[in-house]
Amino acid sequence: MKLPRFAKDAGRRQSAALAAVVLVQAVAALFFMGDAAADIDLDGLGPESAVEALVSLALVLGIVTSGWQLRRTLETVQSQAQALEVARGALAEVIEAQFTRWALTPAERDVALFALKGLDVAEIATLRGAATGTVRAQMTRVYAKAGVSGRAQFAALFVEDLLG
Amino acid sequence: MGRAPSLKTDPAGGVKPPVWDPLVRLSHWLVALAVLVNGLIDKPGAALHVGLGWAVLAIVLVRLGWGFVGPATARFASFPPAPFKALSHLGGLARRQRPREYPSHNPAGAMMVYTLWALLLTVTLTGLVMTGGRSPMTIAADQAAVNSGDWSALVKQAPAEDDEGDSDGGKIVGAIHETAANLLLILAALHVGGVVVESRALGRNLVRPMLGRGKA
Numbered sequence: 001m002k003l004p005r006f007a008k009d010a011g012r013r014q015s016a017a018l019a020a021v022v023l024v025q026a027v028a029a030l031f032f033m034g035d036a037a038a039d040i041d042l043d044g045l046g047p048e049s050a051v052e053a054l055v056s057l058a059l060v061l062g063i064v065t066s067g068w069q070l071r072r073t074l075e076t077v078q079s080q081a082q083a084l085e086v087a088r089g090a091l092a093e094v095i096e097a098q099f100t101r102w103a104l105t106p107a108e109r110d111v112a113l114f115a116l117k118g119l120d121v122a123e124i125a126t127l128r129g130a131a132t133g134t135v136r137a138q139m140t141r142v143y144a145k146a147g148v149s150g151r152a153q154f155a156a157l158f159v160e161d162l163l164g
Numbered sequence: 165m166g167r168a169p170s171l172k173t174d175p176a177g178g179v180k181p182p183v184w185d186p187l188v189r190l191s192h193w194l195v196a197l198a199v200l201v202n203g204l205i206d207k208p209g210a211a212l213h214v215g216l217g218w219a220v221l222a223i224v225l226v227r228l229g230w231g232f233v234g235p236a237t238a239r240f241a242s243f244p245p246a247p248f249k250a251l252s253h254l255g256g257l258a259r260r261q262r263p264r265e266y267p268s269h270n271p272a273g274a275m276m277v278y279t280l281w282a283l284l285l286t287v288t289l290t291g292l293v294m295t296g297g298r299s300p301m302t303i304a305a306d307q308a309a310v311n312s313g314d315w316s317a318l319v320k321q322a323p324a325e326d327d328e329g330d331s332d333g334g335k336i337v338g339a340i341h342e343t344a345a346n347l348l349l350i351l352a353a354l355h356v357g358g359v360v361v362e363s364r365a366l367g368r369n370l371v372r373p374m375l376g377r378g379k380a
């Protein structure tokens with residue numbers, strides 16, 4: 001599945017950036033507050049202290065906000081992954097049910113599933129430890145049972161199901 | 165592509181091993197780097213040393229906050245300190261049993277992390293006391309002044325040195341700082357050893373999820 005992986009990558013980049021922001025903000029905040037505390041220690045409280053307090057507050061709020069955003073982003077990435085899992089599971093069920101309706105034999109089911117995953121005859125033969133001729137014959141029977149003329153049409157049956 | 169349509173066999177017995185979130189990963193490598201630089205390379209008391217110490221303090225505080233609000237794998241609740249479980253985990257490793265998977269740290273790893281955090285806080289806070297809370301910027305400025313021949317910066321420092329540097333209390337704080345720092349380095353080495361042993365025992369590379377690879 002190529003498309004959802006893009007979405008996941010975007011989520012990952014975003015969360016990595018947010019994590020970096022949180023940490024940079026935290027380090028900056030501590031340095032700033034340390035410096036402000038030193039100023040107060042040296043010169044006592046002054047009008048500057050009020051500004052420093054305000055900036056400190058802003059920095060801390062910034063950390064909290066980025067942290068909260070990071071958490072949201074991580075939750076979104078996770079729920080997308082879960083949705084994908086569910087969709088995968090559902091598709092697998094649809095495929096299994098259809099195979100049963102077509103009365104595929106166990107060997108034909110395997111070959112058909114490999115074919116749906118985009119493997120070519122040679123690859124399927126290697127994986128199953130069978131001759132390419134055997135695999136080709138099995139695929140022909142699968143297509144016949146499904147009433148399609150070839151692999152593209154065969155795959156299209158399930159894509160159609162997905163798109164509704 | 166190219167994978168067999170396998171029945172998913174799950175050696176972990178349903179427990180998903182953790183994929184560390186980016187905050188845990190980034191904070192870890194920054195802290196690890198700072199520990200190595202401050203422990204082995206830079207000059208104690210220099211602005212860089214103090215600056216790294218401040219940065220570590222900030223990062224560890226964020227990580228500790230994340231332990232309450234972060235995702236499940238980062239939460240303290242997922243790896244409560246359990247010394248006896250930690251011992252039985254180590255015992256199992258010694259007997260070459262395959263450990264089970266945990267959703268976050270294994271019990272021995274958890275004890276290690278809590279110890280490392282405690283040591284990091286000890287080292288940074290004693291460091292703050294030793295420098296009289298002077299910021300890395302102040303230290304850098306004073307150092308620059310001394311370098312350019314203005315010795316008054318040393319005089320300014322002197323009272324602070326008196327309370328913290330030479331008194332008995334100051335010596336004790338310095339000794340704690342040094343001991344905790346050495347312990348930190350030793351435990352970090354042990355921690356890397358633990359990663360190697362546990363990776364072997366589990367048959368999966370534990371460094372990968374710490375680099376952000378592996379399935380999310």
Ligand code: HEM
Pocket residue numbers: 188191192193195196197199200224227238277280281284352355356359370371372374
């Ligand atoms: C070899 C690969 C390593 C792996 C897989 C690894 C893994 C981990 C993990 C999972 C944690 C817990 C982090 C958390 O829950 O926030 C941790 C903590 C820690 N590790 Fe490592 N570690 C590795 C190398 C190192 C090295 C080389 C150091 C050198 C100093 C180090 C120092 C620390 C320290 C100080 C902590 C506790 C502080 C923290 O990360 O927040 N680690 N490590």
